[in-house]
Amino acid sequence: MQKRFISIWFRQLLADWQLIRRPELAEVPFVFAAPGHGRMLVTAVSAKALQSGVEPGMRSADAKAICPGLEVLDDKPGRARKLLKGLGEWCVRYSPIVAIDEFRLDGLMLEVSGCAHLWGGERGYLKEIVSRLASKGYAVRLAIADTPGAAWAVARFGKVTPLIRTGGHIEALQPLPPESLRLEEGTLAKLRKLGFYQVKSFMHMPRSVLRRRFGEGFLLRLAQALGTEDELLVPLQLPVPFRERLACLEPIRTRTAIEMAITTMLEALCRRMQTEGKGLRSGTLTGHRLDGKIVQVTIGTSAASHSVSHLFKLFQLKIEQIRPGLGIELFELEAQKTDVVDVPQEALWSAQPGLNSKSLLQLIDRVTGKVGPGAVHRYLPLPHHWPERSAGLARSITDVRLTDWNTDKPRPTELLARPEPVQVMAIIPDHPPRFFVYKGEHHSIVKADGPERIEREWWLDEGEHRDYYRLEDDKGRRYWLYRSGHQDPGQGYQWFIHGFFA
C-alpha cells in the first residue's frame, strides 16, 4: 500500500499557545525574545505583530521601534519541543505514528497510511484535524502527500490544494520555491544566486551535477521530497505490539459503557495474543478524556494469561479509579509486558490439584489487584535454626523448596513477631521457670522441656544466644520462653516469651 504522510504546520505555535493561556493578549501585538549574541532576538511573533512588520530573527529593540506598544515576552529554550510533544500525544488519536518535525520545530509529521478512511476519506480527515486544532486555538496549515518531504513543502508553500493525490507529489512540488525542500540557508542562497526560483527548474538535472554544486545534503532532501529516498520518522510513542484502540461515537461516562469498551478491546487483544501463543503480564488501559486529560489504570498478572474473563475481572476492580469527567472519547489498551503462555493440555479428568492451578493463580491476581502487591506471602524453609529466620518469603508461587521443613524440634504454633520480656522465677543455673508473669497474669509451671540452646548466627547479626524452654502451666496452656544470654552479675537472667504452643 502506498504510504501517506501528513505534515501539520503550526504557523504561530508559541503565540497561539500564549493566546490560549492569556486571552487578554488578543488585541496586543507581542513577540517572544531570547538572548543571543549579546542581544535579545525575536524568536516567535504573534499575528498582530506580524502585520506591523515584525519578523522572527529581528532584534527586539528594532521590533519595538517598528511596532509601538509591542509586548516582549521571555522565551524559554525547549518550550516549542515541549508543546509539540503534548500536541503530538494528543494527535495519536489520528494515527499511531506521530513524530515531531525536527527541521524547524514548528510542526508535526504523521504517518497516516490506512487511517483516513476512518474519518470518511482524506478530505474529511484533513478537515477534522484542522477544525479540531482551530477550535483549541491553533492556526495550522497541513497537507497530505506520498512523502513526508512533499507534505512538508505543500503545507508551507502550497497554493492550490493541501490534498495531493497518490503519485501527484512530483507535479505538486514543481511550482514551489526551493525553500520548500528543507534546505540549509547557504544552499538556498546559492540556488537563488543561480536563478533557481522553482523546484522544477533543477528537479530533472543530473545528480552528479547537483552533487558537485550543492552537496550530498541537498540531494538527500530532494530525494526525500520526491520519494526516491525513504525518510525515517521517530514516533513519539513507540508502537506496542499488542495494542487495541477504541474510538467512541459519543463520550463515555458510565460504568457499564466502560466495561463494554474494555470487553470489546480485550476480546480483540486476547484473540491476537492467542494466535501468537502469548499472554499478558502487565497491561494499561488509557482513556483520553474530552477535556484533553488522560486517565490510566494498570493491571498485572502473576502468570501470563490471555483469558478475556480473567483480565476483565482484573480491570473491573480498577474501574472505580477511572474518572471519566465529561466523558472519555478514546480508549487504548496496551499489553506492555507479554510472556509466552504455556498452553496446558486439556485434561479429561480434573488435573492434579496444586498451587499452579489456573483458578488459584487468577484468584491471587484479583487479590493483588484489589489490596495491592505485598499482601500475598508464601514461605519456604531456610537453613537457619534462629526461629525468625527459619522461613523466608518465596518470590513466586512456583518456587520449589530446596530443603525440608524441620520437625525434629518443637516450634510454637503462634510466634510473636517481637519477643516480649516476662518476669520469671527459676532456679539457677539451668532449671526451667517455676512461674512467670505475662501481661499481669501469674502462670505457675507444671511441666517443662528444655533448654534448647539456639546460638545467634554471628555472621548475620550480633547479640546473645537464647535458651528456649517449652512450658505448660497448671491450666494446660503451653508457652515458649527463652533466657537471653549469660547471667548478668547484678540482675540475673533476662527472660522473654516468644510463642504459644497449640
Place this chain on the structure above:
Amino acid sequence: MGAKLDILQKLKQDLLLWQGYKPAQASVSERIGLGEIEQAFPFGVFPRKAIHEFICLSPDQAAATDGFISGLLSVLMADGAGCLWIGTRRRLFPSSLAAFDVAPDRIIFIDVKTEKDVLWIMEEALRCDGLAAVVAEVDGLSLVDSRRLQLAVEKGGIPGLIIRKDARRMVSTVSNTRWQISPLPSDLEGEMPGVGFPRWQVELLKVRSGSPGSWTLEWQGDGFVQQPETRKETVAPSRLGNIG
C-alpha cells in the same frame, strides 16, 4: 407407631439429602481423621461444603485453634491442593505447621489491613476450585457477612474455616458448625517429666443437622487420637450454646 417412626426417619434422611449432605455410606477418602467426632456430623461425614466457625475466648484458645485447624488441614490438603490463610494480625508461625503434617509452602498467606478485605478475599476464594480450604481470621462477623460466605461456599464446594479471635462480641451467624478448642494439660505415659503431645478439649457447640458434643483430642504427630474424658466442666456452654 413403628411405621410413624420409619416415616419420620425417612423424612429426616430426605431433608438431609435435599440440604446437600451425602448419604451414610461414606468412603474412607471422606474421613477427616477425627474418629468418633465424625459421628456428630450429618450422615457421619465431615461437611466439606460448609462454613466452620471457631470461636476463641482467650489467646491460648487461639493457639489451640490454630493447632487443631492445622491438623484438619493435613487431611484436607492430602491430595496436594493448596490452602489460603487470610488475616489482619497473623501470628501463626509457618514453620510450626510442618509438625502437623502440613507443608507450609503449600499455604498462601494473605495479610491485609482491614476485615472487609479479609471477608472479600474469603468470599472470592471460596468460589475458586483449586484450593483445599480457606482459613480466615476475623474479629467480628455479622449475620450478613456469614450469610454471604455461606452462599459462596454452597456455590464453590471447599470448606471455609473462620477463626473468630474476639468472640466476646457474640452475634448470631450462619454457619454449619461452631467449635471451641481449649488447651488441656498434656499427659506423658508413666509420669515422665516434660511436655507431652498437644491435647485439647474440642467442643462442637453447634452442628447443623447433627448432634453437638465435647471430646478430648490429642495430636500425636501423625493424627488425632481421642482420649478418655478428663475434664467435665466446659467454658460456660450454656452461654454459648443458645447462639445462632
